[in-house]
Amino acid sequence: MPAGPRPNALGTASFEPGRLTRGDLSLGQHLGGPVSSPVMIATGTRPGPVLWVQGAIHGGEVGGTLGIARCLNRLDLSRMSGAIIGVMTANPLAFRTQARNSPEDGENMNRVFPGAEASTITRQMARALMAAAEATADAVMDLHSGGLEAIVPFYALYWDDDTPASRQAGRYARSAGTETILTARDAWLSGAMFTQLTRRGLPALIVECGGAEVTDEQIENFARAIEGMARAMDILPGGPLDQARYRRIGTCDLVFTRESGFFLPACLAGDTVDVGDLVGRVVDIFGAEKELITTPKRAFLAAIGRRYLPVTAGAMIAELNDDLGWIKGTPAPSRARRSRFVPKRLPLHQRTHGRGWRQNR
Numbered sequence: 001m002p003a004g005p006r007p008n009a010l011g012t013a014s015f016e017p018g019r020l021t022r023g024d025l026s027l028g029q030h031l032g033g034p035v036s037s038p039v040m041i042a043t044g045t046r047p048g049p050v051l052w053v054q055g056a057i058h059g060g061e062v063g064g065t066l067g068i069a070r071c072l073n074r075l076d077l078s079r080m081s082g083a084i085i086g087v088m089t090a091n092p093l094a095f096r097t098q099a100r101n102s103p104e105d106g107e108n109m110n111r112v113f114p115g116a117e118a119s120t121i122t123r124q125m126a127r128a129l130m131a132a133a134e135a136t137a138d139a140v141m142d143l144h145s146g147g148l149e150a151i152v153p154f155y156a157l158y159w160d161d162d163t164p165a166s167r168q169a170g171r172y173a174r175s176a177g178t179e180t181i182l183t184a185r186d187a188w189l190s191g192a193m194f195t196q197l198t199r200r201g202l203p204a205l206i207v208e209c210g211g212a213e214v215t216d217e218q219i220e221n222f223a224r225a226i227e228g229m230a231r232a233m234d235i236l237p238g239g240p241l242d243q244a245r246y247r248r249i250g251t252c253d254l255v256f257t258r259e260s261g262f263f264l265p266a267c268l269a270g271d272t273v274d275v276g277d278l279v280g281r282v283v284d285i286f287g288a289e290k291e292l293i294t295t296p297k298r299a300f301l302a303a304i305g306r307r308y309l310p311v312t313a314g315a316m317i318a319e320l321n322d323d324l325g326w327i328k329g330t331p332a333p334s335r336a337r338r339s340r341f342v343p344k345r346l347p348l349h350q351r352t353h354g355r356g357w358r359q360n361r
């Protein structure tokens with residue numbers, strides 16, 4: 001809960017009971033003027049908590065932005081308590097050029113939180129974004145994907161430090177419409193917005209889905225993730241959107257190519273891979289096979305590069321997360337359910353969905 005009185009507006013968008021409003025939120029100053037994100041605010045007819053949802057903190061990850069618009073436009077505000085804020089482009093500079101990082105300073109905005117006042121424009125925007133979220137919201141959902149170069153499965157992640165805010169974020173993650181939950185403690189995520197917010201007592205999580213080619217199914221997953229979290233917060237009726245079981249994944253190992261060429265994935269995002277399984281291969285510009293990339297551990301494939309992704313030696317092409325099995329106390333998956341996670345050894349010409357590039361959070 002924000003300290004002090006709640007503002008009745010965010011940027012130029014206002015909280016108006018029973019209405020969906022639009023406006024702009026200024027995050028910084030650029031040579032050409034203000035740098036701002038479009039915002040939507042859906043306000044219910046009754047008072048209640050406020051959920052902050054944002055997309056495109058990595059500029060090319062537009063599925064979340066589309067999911068926010070889909071979700072907020074279809075809400076029945078007469079059945080809603082509180083509000084849902086949609087910040088459409090959390091990094092407007094990166095969004096404008098569809099780049100992962102801010103072109104002006106090359107910074108990855110989701111590594112520089114809590115930001116700083118006297119620093120790069122990306123760090124200034126991070127500071128402004130975080131201050132606005134802390135002043136208005138009771139919880140935050142940050143939407144990501146594999147961007148233009150990679151594909152990720154549909155999963156939720158939260159910072160697991162066993163504080164009240166972390167445990168609350170875990171409850172919201174379990175209501176995000178997916179049974180795959182990453183409990184993150186990796187040091188490289190310490191500058192991510194969800195980590196910093198959780199450490200400061202505001203529950204926050206990330207939802208990842210899709211990439212490379214945005215599909216309606218991915219947009220729908222994002223929209224349902226927002227609805228699920230809003231249900232868990234009692235903004236929408238119906239109670240938490242619990243799944244029958246949850247698959248836990250943990251620490252991430254990154255996979256890099258040794259050779260330059262084109263990457264051909266051999267797995268699908270979300271597959272379970274075992275020691276020695278083929279993740280993908282690299283072919284050179286003459287079509288000759290240069291490298292076979294295999295996995296060193298049993299893992300959940302949380303990102304993989306798209307088919308024919310041009311890569312330079314040392315390019316990251318997959319994320320392998322520890323497979324921690326099913327959350328204690330939930331029923332073991334049936335044989336049929338378990339089969340969903342068996343690696344799909346498709347003929348090479350059908351192996352089209354791989355994706356993994358940079359770390360995606």
Ligand SMILES: [Zn+2]
Binds near residue numbers: 058
């Ligand atoms: Zn991302």
